[in-house]
Amino acid sequence: MDMPGAMIIFAQVVDSRSFSAAAVRLGLSKSAISKQIAKLEDRLGARLLNRTTRTLSPTDAGQDFYERCVRVAREVEEAERAISHLSTEPRGLLRLNAPASFGRDYIAPLVPEMLVRWPELRIDAVFDDHFVDVVAQGFDLVIRITKLQDSSLVARRLAHCRRLVCAAPAYLERHGVPKTPADLARHDCVLYSYAADQGEWQFVGPDGRLETVRVDGRLRVNSAEVMMAALRAGVALAMPPDFLVGPDIAAGRLVPLLTEYENPFGAIYAVWPHNRNLAPKVRAVVDFLVERFAVEPIWAPRG
Structure with a gap:
């Protein structure tokens, strides 16, 4: 009984x-x-x-x-x-992962507001550029900036993102301005170790055709900070995401190139494991991030 x-x-x-x-x-x-x-x-x-x-x-x-x-x-x-x-209040430990530079510049400033808004929420934030296994490594929520392919995860788009070929004015004065994607083969390009297309950059032109260009350079990095230092110093050009270089372009420290071409890069997503009963802490934080990133471009100053 x-x-x-x-x-x-x-x-x-x-x-x-x-x-x-x-x-x-x-x-x-x-x-x-x-x-x-x-x-x-x-x-x-x-x-x-x-x-x-x-x-x-x-x-x-x-x-x-x-x-x-x-x-x-x-x-x-x-x-x-x-x-x-x-079942209604966000509480407990939220394990959050995001790429290092994006986490530092765009997630970290929001963490204090989350903690104030939800007093019973604790956050374990891990910011690095390694690709993490959401389930195996026990993350509740992961920020990914890419094309999503893993159907075992649930995703919600936070913001648009594109990659921009750019360089400092000093670099362009010494090496000239590339007019077409094919011109990049003759330039010193920074290669990013975690990118899927390290040595082959893809572009979609005004006519909608996909063009792939093999690029090379003297610097390969696994750190966005090192890439940005090289760009600002004028020693190479690179193709970082717009949220990373937007402020430098707006300030004139970097110049966007080949702007009539698009790189088929993806977007910024919040992803989490499939769960029929989504934890309130995850739902609340995702809704919060969608609200905060509603202004595009996301690096634009908030009034």
Whole structure:
């Protein structure tokens, strides 16, 4: 038998002083209540209730058992409230991963606001450029800047993103301005180790045709900071994401090149494992990020 359920029924019977009234409160039939009490007495080997045609009261053993049943019923009620609270309020530990530069510049400034907004939320933020296995490494939420292909994950687009060929004015003065993607083969290009297209850059031209260009250079990096240092110093050109170089382009420190061509790069996504009952902490943070990145381009100053 369901012992906790039987204890809750018994407590209701004693409180109601009637099988009929307890049945109404619990949404059960009077006969079902009577059978549960009989099974309970058989299991315990003790008579729990004194029954007459007009009154019903606990025996001494029943009174002692009733007090324990009340505690169980109260704990069940508190557990239900706690679970209900968990199902609506963001709380607990959120393990979050994002690319290093994007995490530092765009996620980190939002973390304090998250902590203030949700006092019961804790955040373990890991910012690096390694490709992580969301499930195997136990992340609740990962920011990816790419074309999504993994169907085992759920994704929500946060913002548009494109890669821009760019260089410092000093580099262009020394080496000239590339006019077509094919011209890049003659330039010193920074190669990014984690990019899928390290030595082959792709472009879609105004006519919609895809063009692939083999590029090379003296510098290969696994750090966006090193790439940006090389760009700003004028020693090479590169094709970083627009959120990384947008402020430098706006300030005139870098010049965008081949702007009539698009690199088929993808977008910025929040991704998480498939879960029919999505945790409130994940849902809340994703909604928050969608709201914050609604202004595009995302590097534009907020008024």
